[in-house]
Amino acid sequence: MHRIIFATLALLTILVVSAMVPTRASADASMLYELRTYHTNDGKLEALHERFRNHTMDLFEKHGMTNIAYWNPVDQPNTLIYIVAHKDSDAAATSWKAFVADPEWQKVYQASIAQGALVNKIDSVFMTKTDYSPSRN
Secondary structure (H helix, E strand, O other): OHHHHHHHHHHHHHHHHHHHOOOHHHHOOOOEEEEEEEEEOOOOHHHHHHHHHHHHHHHHHHOOOEEEEEEOOOOOOOEEEEEEEEOOHHHHHHHHHHHHHOHHHHHHHHHHOOOOOOEEEEEEEEEOOOOOOOOOO
């Protein structure tokens, strides 16, 4: 029951943020949004935040992904939720392939897990905006 409520709240938040964030992704209703949820191992959330803050977000942009927003759910410890945007599904596949192959990412990733894996599960959902989704344009 809590997961259904959480998922509903997350999707409502996406709609609100999409309307408020003036990025090239929110300006184009044809964008493909990706909602990702990372479930971390105990004590590893701060290390994951550090990796995103200092490396991952820039690497996403380098490989064509647009960072939309990042959240910590208040009722789910050890969890990071974020949204990135892609031009379309082909662009998403291309971006992810380039990202994981990037030598800088591989170096950062290996260094970040030297004391143990940060993440134990990743959920990913691809979404498109509805025709009634609020927009700044």
